[in-house]
Amino acid sequence: MKSWHRYAITLVGGLAVGLGAAWAITGRGLADGQIGNGPWTTSLGFGTKATDRVTRAMVARAGLLALPARETVYWSATTDAAGAPLDGNCRYRLSGRPLDARWWSVTIYDEAGYLVANPANSWSVNGANVALDAEGEWRVTIAPAKPADGAWLPAAKGQPFHLTLRMYNPGDGFRAAPTKAVLPSIVKEGC
DSSP states (O other): OOHHHHHHHHHHHHHHHHHHHHHHHHTSOSOTTOEEETTEEEOTTTTSTTSOHHHHHHHHHHTOOOOOTTTEEEEEESBOTTSOBOBTTSEEEEEEOOOSEEEEEEEEEETTSSBOOOTTOOOEEETTTSOOOTTSOEEEEEESSOOSSSEEEEOOTTOBEEEEEEEEEEOHHHHHOTTTSOOOEEEEEEO
């Protein structure tokens, strides 16, 4: 074998190993260095210059287009309140009180990070389009079948999913103790 063949094979092999390792590291999800609050996790470093390179690469790969934490906090949930993975075959109650933010939304994504395909073309709810009940709480059903009444986020049967909660311009109370803030609960009601 000629020496340039060995160099070419070594170069291609090195690139393959390096790119594969980078892809594996950035595909772990946005879990490193995060804070938790129930099933929700976040990093207050998203969108800041202080964020390390690996987290920046993970954010870029996830397509988050993160704003700084002083403007927006992004929470992610892959499990319900009991710690079980979110499953498109099941029905969940997503509920809470108005959040300490100027505006908020919850969006449903598939495992690949895309909006969950559904015939209703509905992927998100927000503080402006969910009604409050007599106790000042809102409720959304996440399920493959539309409930008889109330807000609904369609899930896809047989497909795991995750939720992203965006809090735009979070209030001072939230900023003082984000791990103690009251965030929406995610309760499995049945499968």
